[in-house]
Amino acid sequence: MAADAAHATTICTLRNNVGRLYGRASQFAVLGHIRDFHEYLRYAWRALNLAHVKRAERSLAWNAKPTKNKQSSLRPSADLVSLGKNLMARSANLKGGDPRLPLAQYREGSRIALLALRPLHIRAFGSIHLQDHLLQVGDVCKTCVHH
Incomplete structure (x- = not known):
């Protein structure tokens, strides 16, 4: 039961941090931070369940749009x-x-x-x-x- 609570807390913390980053950076920048975070967790915390990080990464990769209009170039x-x-x-x-x-x-x-x-x-x-x-x-x- 304690593991589920810790997992839920981790998901909420991740969502809050991503939400804070959205207001300050482009979706591609946020995606880069999440990918870096995912890589760090894979090596530093090998036993940790990374499903929520993978889900956030996939969601960001799906929704990320280029911020620069390339039509002019x-x-x-x-x-x-x-x-x-x-x-x-x-x-x-x-x-x-x-x-x-x-x-x-x-x-x-x-x-x-x-x-x-x-x-x-x-x-x-x-x-x-x-x-x-x-x-x-x-x-x-x-x-x-x-x-």
Whole structure:
């Protein structure tokens, strides 16, 4: 009986602390605190029943919404392709300074354009070799990347 009372007290304390955090922090921040607390309890109090902490963590993960509106940072893929093409075109006109700068700018432009045109896994994208996977056929470049 005493264990049930202690368990109920722990649940009430956890709910009160989460409620206090809600007013002061975003849901993602509260979720981070609960996850840290859960990890701490798993190692520090191995015999403790963590069902109420797991339940709170699941509930927060389900309800957590991003606090920042990401709509303003989204760009149409056509804009990204033209940005990549512009970077590649301007790299040919770079004069002076580090001789690697035009190559780096061309590389970054091609990366932006490729990712906008054809989404790739990071592993596949990181292993692209220009002569092996990006082939020039007439006036057009074609990608030969399998993912």
